[in-house]
Amino acid sequence: MRSNVLKFIEKHKLLKEGQTIFVAVSGGPDSMALLHFLWEHRTILKINVKAVHVHHHLRGDEADQDATYIERYCLNYHIPYMKKDVDVRGYAKQRNIGTQLAARELRYQWFEELVDENSRIATGHHGDDQVETMIMMSVRGRNPLKAVGIPAFRKLGHGAIIRPFLGITKQEIEHYCNDVSIVPRRDSSNSSRNYTRNRFREDLLPFLKRENPNVHLHMQRQQEWCSEDQQFLMELAEEILPTLMLSKNEQNVTISQRAFTKINMPLQRRVIHLILNYLYGKNSPSTNFIHIEQVLHMMNREHMNGEHYLPNSFLFRRDYDRCQFLKIEQETLVQTSEELAIPGSIALGDWFIRAHVTEEQDLNEADNQIILDLEQVQLPLTIRQVLPHDRMLCRGMSGSKKIRRLFIDRKVAHNERNDWPLVVDKMENILWVPLLHRSRVANVNRNTLKRLVLTCRRQVVDVED
Template sequence: MQDAENFIRRHQLLSTVRTAVIGVSGGPDSLALLHFLWKRSSLYNISIIAASFDHQLRGDESARELAFVQRFCEERAITFEGGQGDVASFQKKHHLSLQTAARSCRYAFFEKVMKKYNADALALAHHGDDQVETMLMRMTRGSEGFSSAGIPVRRPFAGGEIIRPFLGITKDQIEHYCKVEKLFPVYDPSNESEKYVRNRFRKNILPFLKQENPNVHERFQYLSETISEDEAYILELAKIELEKVLIRQTEGKIELSVSAFNKMPIPLQKRGITLILNYLYKLNPSSLSSVHKENFLGLLGSEHPSGSLHFPSGLVVSRTYDRCLLSFEPIKREEESGFDYSLELPGHVELPNGLLTAEITDREPALLRGKDVFVFSMNDVSLPLRVRSRRPGDRMAIAGVGSRKLKDIFIDAKVPQEERKVWPVVVDANGNIIWLPGLKHKRRHTINHSEHWVILHFQKNRHDV
């Protein structure tokens, strides 16, 4: 087991561990790990607890395996914790696959034992062959990022961490250890059935790879660690760049700039999408795949200025010109956001997307400029004024151009659909549109010092970032 000891030392898996829980099923892998750490507990200065869980899926057979592990521990004065759970009922209640349900119940039990003994680590017996199988399976399914790295050497769990001391050795080495140490593990017959994907990889693919390279598990483990290290570094870069892209980030909603996102390098774009989806979903649904991320990239990279995608669990990705909104909120109908207010002179009106104020002055405001300011003579406009949302068929008279539809003005200015619904439209007493803040206004006449002037100013709300 020199290979295992070298692996533990290289990754410092036990350097800070004082109490370790060992997950034991009674099979050769976990039994060898328990025996291996038990014999070296004084060397590593650790206390060990064996934890065995009966999934109640194979009746008396699985119950006997639990009893076998308990006897094994009693004979060696190893602290033992046993548990059981009705995995089939749990699967049905939560609509999970059998493997996912079994894993959830088993890890919940491990967490309970970890907390009971204030343990630093949960040691599991995944080995090098498991790593090869896992990485090949995930590559075949189209996994990416950390997922394509396979089984991690360590990861946080229950206030401590999960460690895998046997990832550097093979199944054959474990079987040999059991023979040398005269261990007599139990064997799960389901491991021979080719109805399970993993077993098909184990029986058909792994032997070929080992024939080509007997140490193929070492190459896959090196690849796994390299992918994990690279992915962690690129994700940090993506986080930094994503901060420059986001316009708004609230619970269940993210809005970003399409042009800024498209300037990011492609590897950072892909990780940026992962970070966005992780934030929105919290726990990604199993139906979310790399295809969804590819479609997202396609939407943002498209020459068409608008479009939408529907992701699992009701997430809607909607692009309008330079903005892309991801939200679980249903899109409101246009008539639901309509408004119509009277604008007093002087006075102000609070609007869904900002504040519009009106002032009166008898001085020449010739220096006032900008798209958010409109200055006009009181003699040139029929009062009173109103501020309302757009209406079907709205048109505006523009000097030198003639009458134009508001729809066309919005399109030319690349105003997103959602913003058009709440964009203020200022009209005179006759219903004529005199100003679209930030976009267009009616022609102003020559300033006369003897007249009174109206100054309209629109201050748009800032987005929550």
């Protein structure tokens, strides 16, 4: 293991002489092995090593014991040690996000404060993590234009994050801990099937390893090659984009349709990606690839005019050769668009929508549910707010109906309409307006094998004087 890790570090140029390496330590076997390894090899690698621990205060006494264990270990080995206490639950509530995401954001905020040009954060991600991550991203429908898997090196602020263990397996790490007499802490949440990653780890990873014990090496190679190819194609797109442009400012980018359709499809996708990233800035929607497909369809179709609404108050408009990406009045457009993982859940404001799949046949829809034929649903599903021209193929009705009209008929207060969530499929078909109406798209029938159940809950806030 030692020689493999040293070769991986050298191959990816993860360390430089004289650098300070902050090892992110949780107390588990991966991070403790990494801390021991780098501390043991600090003279050979000519680096300084410090341990850093983020106390999330999520697991009560268990988390307190983790922090105490790390501190004592560092004292015994005379390893410099730093700890950061964070309020994950408060931050999650403030940002309206899940606790796992909140914990990650708070960790990385501190890491970014720590590192500079002469230091790096080292994490204990290993080859099995790489396999799990890449499979999960594929199953969930990752954005093909974004990085694949876990990078061995990634910039963070003025420094970087490194993962020296990506070339070895969890089993090798456990053997290393036994060899050097490390008795690590065990996070009880790692065995909970409530977390998607744990289900992939327990159900899928053993099968892959039985098929090929070196699957982690193949996945690592794929991650490296795909990332390099992606970078090369994106640089080509950046060179081509100015040749297509008719005009550009912070709220409007106009390109030539004729010039655009002459370039190859991989570059077409990336040109649209670059334009959307430029206009959205840091607020680029996570479902960017869905909108890229929709814009591509309008760009390449025979009909020369049309409009397509994009998230966060943007519009794509084709007018013969002129294709505009432009900002329009915010109050008339959607403010939020997020992909709904299956299984998974999303919280938007005071709305909570959950998705799960079942093979149970005798199911009746509750008032706050819709049940769909999974095989007929065009995934991924997106939760977004209403757009001006949204229409729905309503169940029990012929033709379609405007969502704005539905709000009026159901006497939805005007100030609630812009925040009311819609469930839409890949082709922007509206499947469900929670609590109001269901679509006739993807209805279940006697031949349905798997049922997709969507359930919504709306939090009612009591207002006190």
